[in-house]
Amino acid sequence: MKLFQMKTSPQGVERIAEFLENNYVCIGYPGTGNLEEASPEEMLVRLLKSGAYQGQELEVAVAGLNLFVHEMQDGDYVLVADGEWVHLGDLGDYFYDDTYDKMEDGRCHRRGVTWLKSIPQSELNPAAAELLADESIISRYRGTLPAGRMELWIEGTGQANAAVDGKPARVDEVTVAKAISVLKEALHSEDTERRERAAIAILQYAK
Incomplete structure (x- = not known):
């Protein structure tokens, strides 16, 4: 089980309302086709062929797509920000919808989401807040996660509710x-x- 954060404006268009209503997330980067079997090297080739990315932006795109397509798995969790609120979701499998594979749209790379809970940002535990503050389009939490009840951990009322020297304490x-x-x-x-x-x-x- 892994935890990710994602931004909600692929291709510069805010999609949070649509994500919540239609139970999915997407990452953008159109013009690359179905990436289910694509290695990072193949992703790089396809991004280059699209002609829309270069330099550091190209490296960021490959890293983000690899996280979204391959490192994320069915049953992992995602956090998305929505103003003063944060939404926690249970992720489904990656799928590609060529209907939206257009530069002006970019909703082609998708994962279904079952939204579990909405939490005020002020109630996030420090570790979850730090993850959400990451400016990357997508990133993964690299610390230790609880074996269950993710929503309690996120709110800071589960295993990470205590703090020592400003850092969340862990209880095995x-x-x-x-x-x-x-x-x-x-x-x-x-x-x-x-x-x-x-x-x-x-x-x-x-x-």
Whole structure:
């Protein structure tokens, strides 16, 4: 499972409303055909043939397309910004739609998305906020991700909610499992107050 951020203006046209309504994301770079089986070298050749990219822009295009087509996988996650909000989505497979393979459009390279949650930017945990602030069209989070409940991690209320010296603290899965086990045992305590505290803690974790 991987986490990516994507910008929402391929070819300079803002598409956030369309992404959310039609459950997809796209990256632009038309004139390159179906890239499902294309290596980075083949992507470079096709971009050169399109005549629209050169120099550093060409390198950025190859890197972005390779991330979008090959490194992203079905079941990975994506973050997109929308003003003061951020949307978290579960990604589907790459597909190519030649209907939109025009320089003035650029919606040909696509992935379906199941949008899971909308979060105020102010509530993002520091790691997710740093990823979203990346100016690249597309980039991947390279840190450690939780094994589940991605939306809790993104909001800063899961494993990364604590901070030490301004950096998110990590709690490993084994420790979390042990803590939950202790709380479950406390539910059977003869101490009413202890049972109530354990129940509250479990319910908060499950939100």
